[in-house]
Amino acid sequence: MMSKKLFIETLGCAMNVRDSEHMIAELNAHEGYELTDKADEADLILVNTCSVRERPVHKLFSELGVFNKLKKEGAKIGVCGCTASHLGKDIIKRAPYVNFVLGARNVSKITDVLHRDKAVEIEIDYDESQFAFKDFRTSPYKAYINISIGCDKQCTFCIVPKTRGDEISIPPELIIAEVQKAADGGAKEIFLLGQNVNNYGRRFSGNEEKVNFTELLRRVSAVEGVERIRFTSPHPLHMDDEFIEEFARNPKICKSMHMPLQSGSSEILKAMKRGYTKEWFLNRAAKLRELVPNVSISTDIIVAFPGESEADFEDTLDVMRQVRFEQVFSFKYSPRPLTEAEGFTNTVDSEIGSHRLSTLQAYQDTILDSISASLLGQEVDVYFEELRSDGYVAGRSDNNVLVKVKGSEEWLGQTARVRIIDVSRSVQYGEIVA
Template sequence: MPSVFVKTYGCQMNVRDSEQVVRDLATRGYSVAASEEEADVILLNTCSVRDMAEQKAIEKIGQFRHLKKKRPHLVLGLMGCMAQSRGASLFDGLPDLDLVVGTQKFHEVAAHVDRLRDGDPAARSPVVDTGAEAGSQNAIRDHVLEPGQRSAFVSIMQGCNMHCTFCIVPSTRGPERSRPIAEIVREVEGLVAGGVREVTLLGQIVNLYGRHEFEKKDGQSPFVQLLRAVAAVPGIDRVRFTSPHPVGFRDDLIEAIRDVPQICESVHMPLQSGSDAILKAMHRGYTAEKYLGLVAKLRAAIPDVSISTDIIVGFPGETEADFEATKAVALAAGFDAAYVFRYSPRTNTPAAALPDPVSEEVKAARNHDLLMAIDGPLKAKSRARIGTVVEILVEGESKTNPTRFQGRTRGNHLVIVERNERWRGQLLPVRIVETTGYTSYAEPALLESDTVSAQTVAFS
């Protein structure tokens, strides 16, 4: 039986795309290799959002040259966003590469691999498949569930029409295309039948789902209609979604998070900058005041909501005053988690041609400064949870200590508990006893669960 090793870079959508490729190969008789050294096929699913992600993938695929010399039948492939943006040019610096597949052709990977494996390896012709394909958003729909798996990603749309000036996604993922609600619900029903209790709905700008394909109903956007439909699937305990955009985040979505018990009180809302001048240059479509107004509205409606964000420092033309404005907005928002990135110019994006680039030294300093500014308040919020009882979905072994279990609260906070097989895949009330600020440690609260109110357990 041939085996395949898949390594994924980048976002959760890339993870989901890789899962689909593994499923397609499994139906053709491929097993999953434990390492690159054992694999007959090595596929890297790539990311183009930042230059570092591209360089990591290129460096990694180049490391397999020694494997190709030892095993000429080995198939090496690059998939995803970098494959889409660079196409056939990747073969120029990677002579051992066999396959380049873009973002709308993941469903063709298995067939391409089979064809490459047929015949004499010395006579192989490299394959490039980066064309657009209508309906490709509907191809990411199948799963291979691991034993005991209780959470899963569900891709509900592909592409983006927002055209932020720093972002390459519209050119690598194409325009917005959404899947039908009924089809997504059937996928979730199948996941529940396989034991899944939590799903995360994925889209480049997830709250804009279906705006070109479907109508509003009873004042609800297509995305809110979908959220409510998925939450109504019997057996689903938790529904998450990522990532929304402040533009289009309406009252109907806030009300759904507030009112539907299955929808988690967790919102990842990219800020990107707190400077109105930089936000305008980014084409983000909102001001710092509007962003903070949305945060205030969310917290007024859902007091326990957890809000995380993405922020870019060092965008072209960013002055010290612009950066200080970003820091001020980040502190005012009181984020539960923040991911800070240095601006990285992307080929063929408008921002790459803007004047006044910020030096790498200044970017690094601002990156560190902002992280340190956010760190104190964030850790204080975490310490305030010590002694509270929260509900976690026990995912399985901790990634850093397999002798312990890990789980996440409804607010998406990571919690470590002792390992007990009875709790695997269960919703477990626990009491927080310690925190690093980013990871909390807890003990089971089962003995006191009869006296714990639903409101307390839901606190995240």
């Protein structure tokens, strides 16, 4: 019998990537679906959505229209993820050819909704923290592993708590078992995922041993076969000294830290309900740079949040000046449904917001040019995980520098010493040092 084919489009964050892997695994194990990269030959088309910003939501319905025209006769279309959680049955009203809607907190129900036409499963208090998913990984060289689901923060700009529900930590023994399985399968790099990873352990659904994120990092690093550990996203509020010191001294933890700033203004941070000040953020970044001189720090920044003045924006630029981020994901504020800030009336003029965004991005480019120029001639250890079509293999250094070298698949899953011979803002070119 010919296997059924599954096409899946994943939008948004690393947690969505992992959710897609879970759905692929369940559909393969229980329903016999095999992946295809051609939507027109698929028996099932899934769109795993993101609702953090406005644009992906608008894009969803145009994408669905395209897939409806492309799909073969009898094929089903399912919408999953965060936009599924917040729009629910409205998706089927607007696109009646959609067969089912599956929210971000309901991934384990994929094989159930598949057989119920027009099914809508979007409970945000559904508890999947102890569900044992079947195994599938996009890459054999690194493993994404969820350590918590949901979010307890009340940031006024963010829809995530309304689409992923309250935060629940996955039991440590389940995480360690998954890490061991991934390492036994050849994954040397483990990527831990959660909305606020360093809030891990705050709430378990069962009577679990109380373990915090720092202790979890120690346990993951003790698993045989694990060579590198990455994680996203920590919250600046929970970056205590114990956490930063473990990050600094544990050789298996990669020396790159994502610290979502959002704004450099303490006033705006208060309006955003971020829970920290400009001074706290700068103090934590300075401690990181002091203990780990080669650390790379990335961040998220929103400009033109309601009430943001020129002075507030200058505060953001000042933090950029002081921290010198290696990577900045920057956006102009867009109001999201179900959030407190949607009702704020002190909005910033759109043109002013666009100007601030381009100013910030141009300034970050000058920082990146300086950082990349300093890499020329340096030697870094690169873990290769991707074969490129242009005769290169690509991987990342311990501190997250993306490096390409001429090479073939024999380097995949290997770590090599590389000298940087050509630089740019986004990717560096190197040669393997014999």
